[in-house]
Amino acid sequence: MILRSRERWIFIGSPFASVIIITLANGLLFYYNEIGLYTKYRKNTNRGVHMEQIQLRAMAKINLGLDVVRRREDGYHEVKMIMQTIRLFDRLVMTRTKKEGIELESNLRFLPLNETNLAYKAADLMIQKSGLKEGVHIYIQKRIPVSAGMAGGSADGAAVLFGMNRMFRLGYSDQELKEIGLKLGADVPYCLMRGTALAEGIGEVLTPLTPCPDCYVVIAKPALSVSTKFVYENLHVETITDHPDIDGLIRGIERGNLREMIPYMGNVLERVSIPAYPIIGEIKEKMMEYGAMVSLMSGSGPTVFGLFETQEGAMAAKEKLQRWGQAPMVYATELYHNRTV
Secondary structure, three states, X not given: OOXXXXXXXXXXXXXXXXXXXXXXXXXXXXXXXXXXXXXXXXXXOOOEEEEEEEEEEEEEEEEEEEEEEEEOOOOOEEEEEEEEEXXXXXXXXXXXXXXXXXXXXXXXXXXXXXXXXXXXXXXXXXXXXXXXXXXXXXXXEOOOOOOOOOOHHHHHHHHHHHHHHHHOOOOOOHHHHHHHHHOOOOOHHXXXXXXXXXXXXOOOEEEEOOOOOXXXXXXXXXXXXXXXXXXXXXXXXXXOOOOOOHHHHHHHHHOOOHHHHHHHXXXXXXXXXXXXXXXXXXXXXHHHHOOOOEEEEOOOOOOEEEEEOOHHHHHHHHHHHHHHOXXXXXXXXXXXXXXXX
């Protein structure tokens, strides 16, 4: 976006991001940084400068390794998995409104735009906790496949938590936002943190890891959805003898060696999802045939990803999968790493 109207440009450097603030004659300010595509402020003589709108990227995740350790007495499963953010994202535009309440819009007709949507739940939770007397309009441009094992809904919820906290100056710390996010779902705290991480417990115990070595990722989702509940109910943990070596995978990541990671990668949920939906296994085979170093199902499925050393290899595989025609949604992207000081 190029803005011209007697603007004033200010460049601010920080260890985390380079920021440009553009001040327009009509009192609007646009703040660009790595976290959000932009943030719009308006000057107010009574309240100083307040934020009117923020645009955010809600990024998808894949599981480089997923193991289920045991089923707890309360019915939940304890997991040990390596989470990795990728640069496939939904775009959210959040705008504050004078009218109380939450308005939700999306480019997808079939996406629920009510209290069942995690983005709505996140906004409502922040409003209730903080006693806000204003409202918010949220537009979600969906690009992450829905019900795909890539935490798309959780990523949207996490983005809304972040956006509400920033836009209304609620003052919650990162840790407090993660605790709030856990009330929405086990993946939400990770979606707030992003990057490469070990997730334990039910997924909420997070340990940041050395960034995964750079590579390219091809994503393929067949025309079906998999119930996470179905997968876990049909996973008999006590019969699993060949668990993925998550500790070995962490060592490979820490050494920065992509090829050293591969033998330790695995997803125990494939033993339920692939027999129930054989197309998942077929996509994995095609991914390897088309040049992937490794291919796995993400989460409980049905999305399959492959890792590639080169962008050219990833793009070639994407085109071949599209011609094959059994996975309507195919993307080529790359890993996302958090900035470090």
